[in-house]
Amino acid sequence: MSDNKGVRRVNEDLARERANCSFDVREITFLLDGGENNTITRKKIEDFTLTDELLSDKVPDECLSPKEKYENAVRKSCLFGKLVKDKLLEFGGLETFGPNSFVLRRIADAFFKEISPLLLHLGMFVPTILGQCTAEQQSEWLPRALSMQVIGTYAQTELGHGTFIRGLETTATYDPETEEFVLHSPTLSSFKWWAGGLGKTVNHCIVVAQLHTKGQCHGTHPFIVQIRDLETHQPLPGIKVGEIGPKLGFNTADNGFLGFDKYRIPRMNMMMKNAQILKDGTYVKLDRHGKMTYGTMVFIRVMVVNEVAFNLAKAATIAVRYSAVRRQSEKKPGEPEPQILDYVTQQHKLFICIATAHALQLTSDWLWRTFSGVVTDIKHGKTDSLPEFHALSSCLKAISTSDAALLIEQCRHSCGGHGYMMSSNLPLIYSFVTATRTYEGDYTVLLLQTARFLIKAWEQAEAGKPLTPTVSYLTKYFKDGRVPWDSTSEGIVNAAYGVAAGKISACVKSIRNRVKTGLSYEDAWDLTTVQLVAAAEAHCRAVICDVYRSEAVRLTEKSSPNVRAVMRQLTTLYLHYWALERIGDLLRYSAVSEEDVVALQQKYEELLALIRPDAVGLVDAFDIRDEILNSTLGAYDGRVYERLMEEALKSPLNAEPVNRSFHMYLKPLMQGKL
Numbered sequence: 001m002s003d004n005k006g007v008r009r010v011n012e013d014l015a016r017e018r019a020n021c022s023f024d025v026r027e028i029t030f031l032l033d034g035g036e037n038n039t040i041t042r043k044k045i046e047d048f049t050l051t052d053e054l055l056s057d058k059v060p061d062e063c064l065s066p067k068e069k070y071e072n073a074v075r076k077s078c079l080f081g082k083l084v085k086d087k088l089l090e091f092g093g094l095e096t097f098g099p100n101s102f103v104l105r106r107i108a109d110a111f112f113k114e115i116s117p118l119l120l121h122l123g124m125f126v127p128t129i130l131g132q133c134t135a136e137q138q139s140e141w142l143p144r145a146l147s148m149q150v151i152g153t154y155a156q157t158e159l160g161h162g163t164f165i166r167g168l169e170t171t172a173t174y175d176p177e178t179e180e181f182v183l184h185s186p187t188l189s190s191f192k193w194w195a196g197g198l199g200k201t202v203n204h205c206i207v208v209a210q211l212h213t214k215g216q217c218h219g220t221h222p223f224i225v226q227i228r229d230l231e232t233h234q235p236l237p238g239i240k241v242g243e244i245g246p247k248l249g250f251n252t253a254d255n256g257f258l259g260f261d262k263y264r265i266p267r268m269n270m271m272m273k274n275a276q277i278l279k280d281g282t283y284v285k286l287d288r289h290g291k292m293t294y295g296t297m298v299f300i301r302v303m304v305v306n307e308v309a310f311n312l313a314k315a316a317t318i319a320v321r322y323s324a325v326r327r328q329s330e331k332k333p334g335e336p337e338p339q340i341l342d343y344v345t346q347q348h349k350l351f352i353c354i355a356t357a358h359a360l361q362l363t364s365d366w367l368w369r370t371f372s373g374v375v376t377d378i379k380h381g382k383t384d385s386l387p388e389f390h391a392l393s394s395c396l397k398a399i400s401t402s403d404a405a406l407l408i409e410q411c412r413h414s415c416g417g418h419g420y421m422m423s424s425n426l427p428l429i430y431s432f433v434t435a436t437r438t439y440e441g442d443y444t445v446l447l448l449q450t451a452r453f454l455i456k457a458w459e460q461a462e463a464g465k466p467l468t469p470t471v472s473y474l475t476k477y478f479k480d481g482r483v484p485w486d487s488t489s490e491g492i493v494n495a496a497y498g499v500a501a502g503k504i505s506a507c508v509k510s511i512r513n514r515v516k517t518g519l520s521y522e523d524a525w526d527l528t529t530v531q532l533v534a535a536a537e538a539h540c541r542a543v544i545c546d547v548y549r550s551e552a553v554r555l556t557e558k559s560s561p562n563v564r565a566v567m568r569q570l571t572t573l574y575l576h577y578w579a580l581e582r583i584g585d586l587l588r589y590s591a592v593s594e595e596d597v598v599a600l601q602q603k604y605e606e607l608l609a610l611i612r613p614d615a616v617g618l619v620d621a622f623d624i625r626d627e628i629l630n631s632t633l634g635a636y637d638g639r640v641y642e643r644l645m646e647e648a649l650k651s652p653l654n655a656e657p658v659n660r661s662f663h664m665y666l667k668p669l670m671q672g673k674l
C-alpha cells in the first residue's frame with residue numbers, strides 16, 4: 001500500500017468516502033473544539049508533544065507482565081509530567097490546567113493505553129487542594145504538588161464502604177496536647193481501598209476520615225497525609241499500604257489499600273476551608289450548606305461527562321472507519337461484497353454513537369458553564385444553586401457513563417471478531433469507560449439522589465412555589481393528562497419532559513399510597529426506588545435532548561448550509577432513536593398514535609440513509625490523531641489488515657518459532673511420557 005515515494009496510501013474505500021463527504025470536515029471540528037482558535041492551539045500542542053519517540057512501544061503494553069506494565073506507565077508518566085512542566089506551561093502557565101486541560105487529557109491517551117498512575121494526582125489531589133484548603137494551606141501545598149515533589153491521590157473509599165460516605169470508619173482524633181490528629185483504622189473494613197496511584201506511586205494522599213474532638217464525632221473531613229518517605233519512598237511507620245491486584249481495567253493505575261495504626265499528622269494537615277479545629281480542639285464549622293466537603297466529587301462528575309463523550313468519539317471513529325474498509329457477505333447474489341457500513345443494521349449500531357458523542361459533548365460544555373456559575377456563586381457565599389446542581393450533575397454523570405459504556409460495547413460488536421483484539425483498542429476503551437459508571441458515585445445511587453430532588457420539586461410545584469430552571473417544566477406538565485404529540489424536534493423534547501413529569505407524578509402517587517397503608521416514608525420510598533430511578537433517567541434524558549437540540553441550533557447558526565444540515569440530521573436522529581427506545585413511555589404519557597410511531601420509525605430509517613454518505617467525514621471531524629486512537633482498526637489511513645498483522649508479529653510468543661512448553665509438556669504428552 002505504498003506509492004513509489006514510500007508514502008503510505010489511504011485505503012481506497014476510505015479515500016472515496018472522504019471525497020464524497022458533503023461538508024468541510026474542519027468546520028465541524030471547529031464547532032466541537034469551541035472555535036477555530038481552540039483547534040489551532042490543540043493541534044499545536046499535539047504536534048509538539050506527539051512526535052516523541054517514547055510513544056512507540058516495541059512490545060505492546062498488553063503483552064507485558066503487570067509489573068512491567070506498571071513500570072512502563074510510571075516511566076511514561078514522568079516523561080509526560082516533565083513535558084507538561086517544561087513545555088506546555090509555555091502555553092499560559094497555570095492556565096494550561098484550565099482551558100487546555102481537556103487537551104492534556106486527550107494527549108495523555110497517546111502516552112498511556114490504559115491509565116497513568118499520576119491521573120489521580122492531577123485529576124483529584126490537586127483539585128481537592130484547590131477546593132478544600134484555605135489560601136494559606138494552598139500556598140503551602142499547591143506549588144509542591146504542581147512541581148511533583150509531593151505526589152498524591154484521593155483515598156476516600158474503604159473496603160466496607162464506598163457509596164455511604166457517612167459510614168466510613170477511619171478516625172482522625174484530635175490531640176490538643178501535641179496539636180496533632182491521630183489517624184486510625186479500627187477494623188479490616190476501615191482500610192482505604194481503591195485510590196489510584198496509592199499502591200506504589202504516591203507519597204501523600206487525601207484521606208477522608210471521621211473527625212473526633214473533645215469526645216464528639218463531627219462526621220467525615222479531608223486530611224492531607226504523608227504516607228511514604230520522600231527520599232526512600234518506604235511507607236512511614238504506622239502506615240500499611242499496598243496494591244489491590246488485577247482488575248477488569250485500570251491495570252496501570254496501581255489502585256491501592258491503606259491502613260493506619262495510630263498515625264499522627266499535624267493539625268494544619270486538616271483541609272480547613274469548610275471546617276476548622278482550633279489549637280484547643282474546638283470545632284468550627286464554616287460550611288453553611290453542609291455538603292461542601294463533597295465538592296471534589298461534584299467536580300469530577302462534571303469532568304467525567306466530557307471524558308466519556310471523548311471516549312465514545314474514539315470508539316465511533318474506530319468502528320466507522322473500520323466499517324468503511326471492511327467488506328463482508330453479499331446483498332444480492334453475485335454482487336461484490338458491500339462495505340459493512342452499507343448494512344442498515346450497521347448504520348443503526350453506529351450513527352447513534354456519533355450522535356451521542358455530540359450530545360454528550362455539547363451537554364458537557366453546557367454543564368461546565370453551569371458549574372462555573374455555581375462556583376462563582378459559592379465564592380460570593382451563595383449556595384442556593386447547589387441542590388439543583390448536585391441533582392443535575394449526578395444524573396448526567398450516571399446517564400452519560402452508562403450510555404457511553406453500552407455504545408462503546410456496541411462499537412466493539414460492530415467490528416466483529418477484530419473488535420475483540422486488544423490492538424483494536426476497543427476493549428481498553430470499554431474497560432475504562434465501564435468503570436466510570438461505578439466510580440465517583442454508582443449509577444443507581446446517583447439517580448436516586450436526583451430523584452430526591454425531583455420529588456421535592458414536584459411537591460413545590462403542587463404548593464404553587466417557584467421552581468429552579470431544570471425542573472421548571474413540572475409546572476407546565478403538572479396537571480394530569482397526556483402531553484400532546486408533535487413529531488418535530490421541539491415536539492419530541494416536550495414529550496420527553498412530559499414523560500419525565502408523568503413518571504415523577506407516578507412516583508409521588510406510589511409513595512403516598514404506600515404511606516397511606518401505614519408504611520414509614522423511608523419504607524415507601526424504598527419500595528418505589530425502581531420507579532424513582534426510571535423517573536430520574538427520564539428527567540435526565542429530557543435534559544440531554546433539550547440541551548443537545550438547542551446547543552446544536554445555536555452553534556450552527558453561522559455554519560454553512562451543509563454543516564447545518566448534517567448536524568440537524570444527527571440531532572433529529574438522536575431524538576427519534578430515544579423516542580423509539582422509550583415508545584412504551586410515550587404511549588403511556590403522550591398522545592402519540594400508532595400511525596405516529598410508524599412515521600417515527602420511517603423517519604429514523606430515512607435519517608440513517610441521509611447520514612450514511614457523511615459518516616466517515618463525521619468521525620474524521622472528531623479529529624482524533626492516530627497516536628491517541630491507538631487502534632489497528634481505526635487509523636486514518638485504513639490499513640486495517642496490515643496493522644493487525646504488524647501488531648500480531650510483535651507478540652512475544654512470535655519471537656521464537658518453538659516455545660519451550662513444547663519440549664516440556666506437549667512432546668511428552670504426544671509421546672505418552674508425561
Ligand SMILES: CCCCCCCCCC/C=C\CCCCCCC/C=C/C(=O)SCCNC(=O)CCNC(=O)[C@H](O)C(C)(C)COP(=O)(O)OP(=O)(O)OC[C@H]1O[C@@H](n2cnc3c(N)ncnc32)[C@H](O)[C@@H]1OP(=O)(O)O
Binds near residue numbers: 123298303
Ligand atoms: C500524567 C497524567 C495525565 C494527566 C491528565 C491531565 C488532565 C487532568 C484532568 C483529569 C480530570 C478528570 C479525569 C477523571 C478521572 C478521575 C478518576 C477518578 C477515579 C475515582 C475516584 C473515586 O471514585 S473517589 C470516591 C467517590 N465516591 C463517591 O462518589 C461516593 C458516592 N456517595 C455520595 O456521594 C454520598 O454518600 C451520597 C450522595 C450518596 C449520600 O451522601 P449523604 O451524606 O449520606 O447524604 P444524604 O443523607 O443521602 O443526603 C443529604 C443531603 O445532601 C445532599 N447532597 C449529597 N451530596 C451532595 C453534594 N455533592 N452536593 C450537594 N448536596 C449534596 C442530598 O441531596 C441531600 O439533600 P436533601 O435536601 O436532604 O435531599
Ligand SMILES: Cc1cc2nc3c(=O)[nH]c(=O)nc-3n(C[C@H](O)[C@H](O)[C@H](O)COP(=O)(O)OP(=O)(O)OC[C@H]3O[C@@H](n4cnc5c(N)ncnc54)[C@H](O)[C@@H]3O)c2cc1C
Binds near residue numbers: 442
Ligand atoms: C476503577 C475504580 C477506581 C476508583 N478509584 C477510587 C479512588 O481513586 N478513590 C476512592 O476513594 N475511591 C475510588 N473508587 C471507589 C468508588 O468510588 C466506589 O467503588 C464507588 O463509589 C461505589 O461504591 P461501592 O464500591 O461501595 O459500591 P456499593 O455501594 O457497595 O454498591 C454495590 C451495589 O449496591 C447498590 N447500592 C448501594 N447503596 C445503595 C442505595 N443506597 N440504594 C440502592 N442501591 C444501593 C449499588 O447500586 C450497587 O449496585 C474507584 C472505583 C473503581 C471501580
